[in-house]
Structures are given as C-alpha cells and as structure tokens.
Amino acid sequence: MTVLFLLIVVAVLAGAAFVLCRQRVMASVQGDPKLLHSLPMYYGWNGTIMVLLPALGGLVLWLLIQPMVIEGRIAAALPPDMMAAGGSMDLVMSDVRRVAGGLDVAVSTGAMTAQQAATISTESANIRDTLAAVGVALGADVSPAVLSAAQDYRVMTAWGMMGRTILTVLLALGGLIYAVMITNRDFRARNRVEAAVKGLLIAASSIAVLTTVGIVYSMLTETLNFFAQYPFQGFFFSLTWSPNFRGDSELGILPLIWGTLYITLISMLVSVPIGLYAAIYLAEYASKSVRAWVKPLIEVIAGIPTVVFGLFALVTVGPMLRDYFAEPLGWGDSGSSVMTAGLVIGILNIPFISSLSDDIINSVPQSLRDGSLGLGATRSETIRQVVLPAALPGIVGACLMAASRAIGETMIVVMGAGAAAKLSLNPFEAMTTMTVKIVGQLTGDTDFAAPETLVAFALGMTLFVITLALNIVALLIVRKYREQYD
Amino acid sequence: MTDATSGGLSAAAQPKSSLLQPSRLMKKRNAAETRFKAYGIAAIVLSLATLGFMLVTIFSDGVSSFFQAKLSFPVELTARTLDPKGNRDRADMVKITTLGYNKVLAVAFEKELAARGIAIEGQSAKDVVEMISKDAAGSLRATVLANPSLVGSTLDATVLATGRIDGYLKGRVTMQTAERDSNVTPAQLQLADKLREAGMLTSSFNWGFLTMPDASDQRPEAAGLGVAILGSAYMMLLVLVTCVPVGVAASIYLEEFAPKNFWTDAIEVNISNLAAVPSIVFGILGLAIFINFAGMPNSSTLVGALVLSLMTLPTIIIATRSAIKAVPPSIRDAALGIGASKMQSVFHHVLPLAMPGILTGTILGLASALGETAPLLLIGMVAFVDNYPAAPMEGFLDPATALPVQVYGWAQRADPAFIERSSGAIIVLLVFLVAMNVLAILLRRRFERRW
Amino acid sequence: MNDMRTLERIVNSEAIKISARNVQVHYGTTQAIKDLNVDILDKTVTAFIGPSGCGKSTFLRCLNRMNDTIESCRVTGQIMMDGANIYDPRIDPVQLRARVGMVFQKPNPFPKSIYDNVAYGPKIHGLTRNKAELDEIVETSIRKAALWNEVKDRLQSPGTGLSGGQQQRLCIARAIATGPEVLLMDEPCSALDPIATAQVEELIDELRAQFSVVIVTHSMQQAARVSQRTAFFHLGSLVETGETGQIFTSPKDPRTEAYITGRIG
Numbered sequence A: 001m002t003v004l005f006l007l008i009v010v011a012v013l014a015g016a017a018f019v020l021c022r023q024r025v026m027a028s029v030q031g032d033p034k035l036l037h038s039l040p041m042y043y044g045w046n047g048t049i050m051v052l053l054p055a056l057g058g059l060v061l062w063l064l065i066q067p068m069v070i071e072g073r074i075a076a077a078l079p080p081d082m083m084a085a086g087g088s089m090d091l092v093m094s095d096v097r098r099v100a101g102g103l104d105v106a107v108s109t110g111a112m113t114a115q116q117a118a119t120i121s122t123e124s125a126n127i128r129d130t131l132a133a134v135g136v137a138l139g140a141d142v143s144p145a146v147l148s149a150a151q152d153y154r155v156m157t158a159w160g161m162m163g164r165t166i167l168t169v170l171l172a173l174g175g176l177i178y179a180v181m182i183t184n185r186d187f188r189a190r191n192r193v194e195a196a197v198k199g200l201l202i203a204a205s206s207i208a209v210l211t212t213v214g215i216v217y218s219m220l221t222e223t224l225n226f227f228a229q230y231p232f233q234g235f236f237f238s239l240t241w242s243p244n245f246r247g248d249s250e251l252g253i254l255p256l257i258w259g260t261l262y263i264t265l266i267s268m269l270v271s272v273p274i275g276l277y278a279a280i281y282l283a284e285y286a287s288k289s290v291r292a293w294v295k296p297l298i299e300v301i302a303g304i305p306t307v308v309f310g311l312f313a314l315v316t317v318g319p320m321l322r323d324y325f326a327e328p329l330g331w332g333d334s335g336s337s338v339m340t341a342g343l344v345i346g347i348l349n350i351p352f353i354s355s356l357s358d359d360i361i362n363s364v365p366q367s368l369r370d371g372s373l374g375l376g377a378t379r380s381e382t383i384r385q386v387v388l389p390a391a392l393p394g395i396v397g398a399c400l401m402a403a404s405r406a407i408g409e410t411m412i413v414v415m416g417a418g419a420a421a422k423l424s425l426n427p428f429e430a431m432t433t434m435t436v437k438i439v440g441q442l443t444g445d446t447d448f449a450a451p452e453t454l455v456a457f458a459l460g461m462t463l464f465v466i467t468l469a470l471n472i473v474a475l476l477i478v479r480k481y482r483e484q485y486d
Numbered sequence B: 001m002t003d004a005t006s007g008g009l010s011a012a013a014q015p016k017s018s019l020l021q022p023s024r025l026m027k028k029r030n031a032a033e034t035r036f037k038a039y040g041i042a043a044i045v046l047s048l049a050t051l052g053f054m055l056v057t058i059f060s061d062g063v064s065s066f067f068q069a070k071l072s073f074p075v076e077l078t079a080r081t082l083d084p085k086g087n088r089d090r091a092d093m094v095k096i097t098t099l100g101y102n103k104v105l106a107v108a109f110e111k112e113l114a115a116r117g118i119a120i121e122g123q124s125a126k127d128v129v130e131m132i133s134k135d136a137a138g139s140l141r142a143t144v145l146a147n148p149s150l151v152g153s154t155l156d157a158t159v160l161a162t163g164r165i166d167g168y169l170k171g172r173v174t175m176q177t178a179e180r181d182s183n184v185t186p187a188q189l190q191l192a193d194k195l196r197e198a199g200m201l202t203s204s205f206n207w208g209f210l211t212m213p214d215a216s217d218q219r220p221e222a223a224g225l226g227v228a229i230l231g232s233a234y235m236m237l238l239v240l241v242t243c244v245p246v247g248v249a250a251s252i253y254l255e256e257f258a259p260k261n262f263w264t265d266a267i268e269v270n271i272s273n274l275a276a277v278p279s280i281v282f283g284i285l286g287l288a289i290f291i292n293f294a295g296m297p298n299s300s301t302l303v304g305a306l307v308l309s310l311m312t313l314p315t316i317i318i319a320t321r322s323a324i325k326a327v328p329p330s331i332r333d334a335a336l337g338i339g340a341s342k343m344q345s346v347f348h349h350v351l352p353l354a355m356p357g358i359l360t361g362t363i364l365g366l367a368s369a370l371g372e373t374a375p376l377l378l379i380g381m382v383a384f385v386d387n388y389p390a391a392p393m394e395g396f397l398d399p400a401t402a403l404p405v406q407v408y409g410w411a412q413r414a415d416p417a418f419i420e421r422s423s424g425a426i427i428v429l430l431v432f433l434v435a436m437n438v439l440a441i442l443l444r445r446r447f448e449r450r451w
Numbered sequence C: 001m002n003d004m005r006t007l008e009r010i011v012n013s014e015a016i017k018i019s020a021r022n023v024q025v026h027y028g029t030t031q032a033i034k035d036l037n038v039d040i041l042d043k044t045v046t047a048f049i050g051p052s053g054c055g056k057s058t059f060l061r062c063l064n065r066m067n068d069t070i071e072s073c074r075v076t077g078q079i080m081m082d083g084a085n086i087y088d089p090r091i092d093p094v095q096l097r098a099r100v101g102m103v104f105q106k107p108n109p110f111p112k113s114i115y116d117n118v119a120y121g122p123k124i125h126g127l128t129r130n131k132a133e134l135d136e137i138v139e140t141s142i143r144k145a146a147l148w149n150e151v152k153d154r155l156q157s158p159g160t161g162l163s164g165g166q167q168q169r170l171c172i173a174r175a176i177a178t179g180p181e182v183l184l185m186d187e188p189c190s191a192l193d194p195i196a197t198a199q200v201e202e203l204i205d206e207l208r209a210q211f212s213v214v215i216v217t218h219s220m221q222q223a224a225r226v227s228q229r230t231a232f233f234h235l236g237s238l239v240e241t242g243e244t245g246q247i248f249t250s251p252k253d254p255r256t257e258a259y260i261t262g263r264i265g
C-alpha cells in the first residue's frame, strides 16, 4: 500500500472514530446532551485524535527507521572489497537504490515480471540495457554484488511496506477501540481535546527553535568536515583566497571579511546620516500630513526586493561611478566595486534606520523637549543636545542591526561588488564578500567532499555568528533603552 | 545677551536688549536651525529621489520587453521536407528536426521578399534569413506536429525576429552599434526598415514574455517568464499552507498559553534572532537539510517553499502576536466569565478579532518571500529550466525557477537584450508586490478597529 | 481660609510686567481660552487657580509661546511684555523663552549630569565666555534653588538620580540659570511629597525678589501661602483676579466663591 493510500485509510478510521464516539456518548445519556461533561462534538474529536496520533506517529517513525535498517543490512551483506575498490559507502548505496528503482520501473511497465526481477542475474542479461529500455539510465554496468544487493533491497522494502501497513492500521484500530471504550458521560473529553490542541500549538512554536538547531547543526557538521580537510589557521589567518578544484587551494577568509566590512562601512556612511536626518525631520519637524505621505514612501524602499537593487547596481550605479569618478580620476575601470555595492546597500538600509530611529525618537518623552524649549533652546539645539543623547542607545542599536543586515546582504554584492578577493583600500576596485563566495562555491557543479565546497559552510557559520552577535548586542541595548522610559 | 559681565542672575537685573532686535548670537543660532532643518529635508528628498530614479531607470529599461518585433510572411509547409514518407504520421514526422523547418522558413522568407520586390543588395541569403529568430523553427515545428494535416498547405506565419532586430525597433541597436556587433550588420538593419515599410516587420504586445519558458543565450527574443511565474506561484501557495497555520499556532501558544519559563524565553529570543538571520543562511540550511540530508529534488518548488517558509515564519509570528496582543483583555475576561474554557475564548473570540491583523501580516510576509532571491540560488533554482513544472502535487517536485531568480539569471547573461528582459521581469515582480501591498492596506483599512 | 499669613502679607504695588488682552486659544476647532484679559506684575507671585481643564496651563504656555510647539494650537489677541507684543511675527520665540523661563508639572531633568543640566541654558544662550564663569552661574543658580548643599559633592552624577523634590529644584535652578525675568511654573509641586513641597514653596517666596513668578496650582492653600495675586479661571475664561487676600476672603464673583468653598472643581 502506498503511503497516500495508507493515509486515506487512517483518515477514514479517524472519521469513523468521530461518529462512533459521538454516538456512544449520546446513547449513554439517551440523547440529552445536558447530562454530558462536554459538548458531544468533543467526544467525537477525542476519538479522531486517538486514531490519528498513534497511527501517524507510528508511520512517521517507521518511515524514518526503515531506510536506516535496510541500508544497514544491505551494507553488511555487501562484500567488503567493494568499498575499498573505490567510491564511498554512499555511492554504492545510491547505485543499489538506482538499480532497485530501475527494476521497480521495469516491473511496473511490464518489461519484466516480478519473478524475473527477483531472479535476473548479470550473467543471463545486460541489466544496464534492460533498464535503459524502460528509461532508467545507469552510469556504468551493474556488478553482480550490486544487483543482488538491489534484489535484496527490493525484498526488504516490500516486507517493510507490509510491516508499515500492518503497524499503522493496527495502531489506528487500537486507538479507535480505546477511544470508544473510554467514552462515557463523565469522560472529560473537552479537556482531553484541548490538551491535544495545546500540544499541537507547542509543537508549532518549537519549529522556530528547530530551525535554529537545524541551521547550527547543518553548518556545524559541514564546517567540522571542512576543518578536517583544511587547517584552521589557513582559514582564519591566511591573506589569500584562491580556490582551485584541482587542489592546492588557499582559502583564507581575511580578504572576504575585509571586503564585507569595507562595503558595510560605506553603506553605513550612506544610510546612517540620511536615515537619521530623515527620521529627525519626520519625528520633529514634519506636519502630520507630510509625515503621513513621506513615511510610507520611504518605507517603499524597504519593500523592494534586493535583486532589484542588485540590478540597479549592476546596470546603473556601477557604470555611472566608473564613468564619472573612477576612470576620470584614474582609480580603476571596474563597474563592480566596493563603492557601488556600498552605496546601494546604503540606500537599501535608509528606511530601516529611519523607521527604527523614528520610533526611538518618538519614545523620548515630550517633557524633555518641553524642558529644553522652555529654556529658550531652538528645536535643533533641543534635538542635538537633549533628544539625540537620550535616544542614543536605541539609535546605536538600530545602527548595529543595519550593519548586520549589510554584512548579510547577498544579491547586491553578488551583482555589484565583484568576485575578486582582494585586500585593497581603493573603494573603486572590485572586491568580494563572504556572501558572494557562499553563493559562488555552492552554485553550479559542487562536490560535497571537496574543501572548496565545504568552505562555504565555514563562511556561512562565520557570517551567522557575526550577525547573531551584532543582533544580540543590539537587542540588549534597545531593551535596556526601552526599560529606561517605560 | 553677549554682555561680557553678565553672569546668570546678575544678567536678569540688567536691562535687556529689545525682544524685537535679534542679537548676533541669535541670528547664528537661527541659521544653524535652518541648516539643520534643511539637512532633514535634503535627506528625505535624496532618498525619495534615489528611489524614483531607480524605479524610472528600471521601468524605462524594462517596458520594452513587453513588446516584440515579429515577422509575418506566408510559409509553404512543403511535404517533401517535412513529411518525406508522405503519410502525415506524427511518429515519422518527429524525426524531422528543426533544421528541416529552418530550411522551409528560409525558402518562404526569401520567396516573399522576392515577391514583394524587396532587394537584398549586398547581403548573402544567410544574412537575410538570420533576421528570423532561432526560435522560429522550433515553434513552427511544434505547430505542425500538433496538427500534421497542415503539411502541404501554406501557413500565414508570424515568427519572432532576432533580438538585434527587435532591439533596432526599440532603439537599443543603432547603425553605429551594428557596425561593431558581430551579430548584426547595418545592411540587415536597412533591410529591416524596408520590411517595416512593407508591413512584414511589426512590433506588438509580447504575450510570450509572460507565458513562455526561459530560452538559451542565443535567443533572448524567445525568453519568457512562464516557468518563473508558475514557480513563484507554486512556492507562494506552499508557503501559505505551511507557514500560516504553523505561525498562527505558534503565536497563539506564545501569546495566550505559554508559561513564563526558560523554554518560552528561549523561543522568544530565538524568533527575534531568526528574523535577523541573513537570508542566505536559510539557503545553506535548505541545501544541507532538505537536499543533501532528506534527499528532496534540487531546484524544486517544494524545497524553495520550505526554505522561504522557515524564513517568513518569524515575520508572520511577530505580526500575528501583535494582532493578538491588540485584542483587549476584556474580551477574554468576558468569555472566561461566562464559563468558556481558555481554548474556547481564544478560538471563538480572540482569533476572529485578530484575523484582519493576521491576514495583513501574512500578506506582507508573503510579499517579502516573493521577492527573496539569495536562498533560492543555493538550492539550485538558478539553473536553466525550460520545461513547465507539472500540475500540483507532483509538480511541486519538478525543477522550476522563481521571478526574482529569473531577474538575476538574465542579468548574468552577456547579451544586453537580457538586461531588458531582466528589467521587464522586475516590472512583473513589482506589479505582484504592489498588488499584495494594496490588498494588505485595503484589508487594514476595511477592518481596522480601535479599542 | 484659615491660613492667617494671607492677610498679613504686604503687597507692594509693582510695575506691570505682562499684560494680556483679548487672548483666545484654539486647539483645532475647540476653544480653550475665551477672550482673556489679565495683568501680571513684576516681582510678584501670581497664582492661577481653577478646576482642571479650565485652561490654566494653556494660558501659562501662551506666556512664553510654548504653545507654538503644538501643531493644532492657535493663539490670537495680544500679550504685551515690556512694551512688545510677544506674538509679533518679528519676535523670536526662542529669544523670548530665555527671558520667560518655565518649570513643568513633572520634574524633567535631562539625562545628563546635574552640572550639565544647569549649564545647558547659559551655554546655548552664550552667557559665558569661559568655564569659570559657567561654574559661577551654575553654583549661584543651584544655591538660589536651595539645592547646593545637597548636590555640591556630586555635580557630575546624573540629574535623573535625584529625588523628586530635588529634581524639581534642579529644574528651577536650570530655569533661573538663563537669567529670566519671568518664571512660569505649572503645578510645580503636584508630583512632590509635602516636605519637598514646602521646600519649593519657600524657594518661590525667595525668587519673588528677582522675578515675576506665575504659578499654576490646584491647591488653594498653596496659592494662599505663596502668592500675592491670584487669578481664578473657569471654563476657559478668567473669572476674577485680584490680591490673594481679597480673592480668598471676599471674592466678588459667585463662581469664585463656590470654587473656594469647594462647591465646584
């Protein structure tokens, strides 16, 4: 039985449980729901849950465990010299799965009988051609060991499928019977159902944590793989980045960090003054109607996808900077540059800084402004000497968050910064960043055993740690600041 | 007030200068005030002007991709070339490749030129035929194979002109650039002028841009957004059905049920930090977990949607929580007061009241997911895909691409015609985003409630 | 009132410092002050009393044009100070506020050191040429505000760390450091405990020697204790104004009497 069909069976049983439990409890009070602890519906739902929970749980567990068990047994049965002869365990296993899959296709299209598939051997037929005829292309001829392993695999999978079906249906039936048994007029069905719903809610809220765990786990294991092949010092302290898939790569992160920080610096030089002045104007000077128009307009910038800014950098800003600044001044002839990417990221971050700062400036109590204005300070004196110092921690927090966004920004640097890892001070030169290299090393043909690919995970981990640290510091500062005026 | 001897209180005793006479210092201070205010206005004008400049450049680059130069001329579908066996059997005709159709098109085109008396002085026949897009043969073949009985008749065909001729009509290609361009000659452009006069070469709305799949480097004129739009739509659908229930459930728990303890705190900190994790990290997660570990297919919309869901989840949770928070406690108390359980008070009263806010937040979250590019690059969606994904369920496992990824993909190509397409794709993307945002604003307006 | 000091007070007849004529104040479309006329004397404490919401604060804020900071607020009429209409378009409200200081209901020290709080005004108005002069102004102002002994050892610690009463006296010191001629106080004691209130009241009495003080208060005892003249506001108009003793002992208007005896308010 396929999983889909199995799910349908379980769903039917769950529906049956709803009806049965509801009927039973109504019968127990001769149709008078006032005598029940809960509404009749809850008894039904309880039945449904009692069917679904064990059956689906069992099914999921089975689906997770079965491949591990089968592959373990196949691997144990394979001749040990196969591993030595080349290729890893994974490669052999994927061959086995492919052949087994091919046999399945052959049987289902009628090119082979089930009998033939189980007994066919490499001497009697060319498996590769047979399978190619039904549309399954194999990379090489099938060795006898792989073929027999594939046949074993099919047998075990068939047994597994049977076991899975039986287990799931039994669990569902068991749940149904149990639910019907415990259903009576005093049974607190609503509490039971609500507990189940609450469990579901908790599970949903744990997904956020699971995501973090997934991020950390996936990057950490691959990063460790990377450091098993490439020295730690070489990664963190080398000044050269020159990956080479034929070996001899130098994978020093420093040029990438330099590019990242240089671009971030330029972006901050653009976004902080502009964002801050815009926020000050909107919060302190603008009339209500101007504010109502301008604030959303500035926030439009934040709603535009970054790839649009990337194209803007590539097609417009880069060539403009090259033609009007870099070339006349003799500073370079590249459209992609630190300046291009920095400027465009700066623009992208303006609404981020301005709306955060706007909130923060607005949360400075009016009484401080009154105090200062009442002493005969001008508005700008009040803002510079009273409001901004009071809001400073919050603004610093906002800037840190903006810096973290600039560091993690990908599309704009991919399209506007360049790909050459360089340690240079000239902002009109093309340089590259961690995110560019993550994209570069992980797109196209990749070999997940090579350090040149794995280094992307180490870069990702570094990026994750840096941005996380910045954000945590920013959050702490902002939280401290909020407490001050709450 | 610049009086040298004045010290605080003694100053008060001295006669003041008239209020009507601003002191020198006061003038300076007022100038500083004006300057400060001007900086603020300048900052706003500068950011809005940049935004405007960006949108204008992209629109002016991209609008032309919605128009396309097409050549129309009668094509005689010669049976000798297209159906050598003469039995009109599709199985046999499949063996004729586009080369055969190319020949048919070339003959027909030259014949029509001759018939109309359009001279092709100084050009080889090859140059002339190259004005027809390389895509034309393929689409003609598809037409014929769909209806084999057409063979032998004469078809009034309308085929794409090549990207350079298209560019000439749009002003991107000029006589000067043509001289330096190996893909087009000035003579071809002159011929194009004549064809235009004769009405054979026209420019019309380019539906193909919205419906056709991507095309290879040599055929920018045939490249369309069909697969990308479909891929984005699939992903948005999946994000909607995975992310919204989970996000709403998580928010309800955190806002209404969660006890104040370590676990809840951990979740809270987690969500606010996840919202700030660079999007590319989610791509790494998707690659490592969904593709390498769980073995889901590369480039598929399912993996793309899962990655986008995880990325959007914090946004939706934050929006939903603030919507739930905005429902006044008195509503909960009222429900609890008449004997509803906590769960009932939440599902019957709080949630319906918070719904508009949740919807608005969801739409905005979806909009940001729709524009996201970087993580999708890592899970292989930048690959060249020229087959439409199948209908949903198994279609979710087919390779596809997404609108913003297509923008990036085209921007990477060498031919400037693809920059036009890339900008055009942005226009399509922005139209979707604007529609979603307008919807969100309307929802907010319609249901906004002040407690 | 049972406070006999009111009757004994000698009221010097001083010159008129501020005189308001036909003042109307609107917030958007609602009128907060209707056709108000009043004279405020120099070197005198004038108390504004009246039920809450009757426009006392609004009028007080007109006197140094603090109302300019509220977008919806419109003021018409004439307020003359030393012969110039302070609503004359040529008048710079900033310069005006240096001469008409204000102390607010809630103590609002800046999140800076005590020293910087007081030095802020003299600095922005350019009253000093060097640090020594600034130090001197700061010290005199704090002494004047009767706070010196309590803070002289911690001038560099933040002003927000003081107690409520000290904060309010710091705000008074801050206001007098710019050398104003008029001091406006909007319920300066309403956030303070009785002891701090007594200290501030004593201070107000001393300030009278140099400034014209206008104080808004909710407490009639306070008005009686600190002021020489009293103005009674009701529903946005000035009902009665006169010497404090006279207002409290023999009010002319029945509404004043009703308020003083506790029937409205």
Ligand SMILES: Nc1ncnc2c1ncn2[C@@H]1O[C@H](COP(=O)(O)OP(=O)(O)O)[C@@H](O)[C@H]1O
Residues within 6 Å of the ligand: C027, C032, C051, C052, C053, C054, C055, C056, C057, C058, C059, C070, C072
């Ligand atoms: N900023 C403002 N915006 C609108 N109306 C205001 C504002 N400030 C005060 N008011 C209104 O003006 C009237 C007078 O207020 P106020 O002067 O504060 O009274 P008081 O200080 O005597 O208690 C009140 O009705 C109040 O609602």
Ligand SMILES: [Mg+2]
Residues within 6 Å of the ligand: C053, C056, C057, C058, C186
């Ligand atoms: Mg008041």
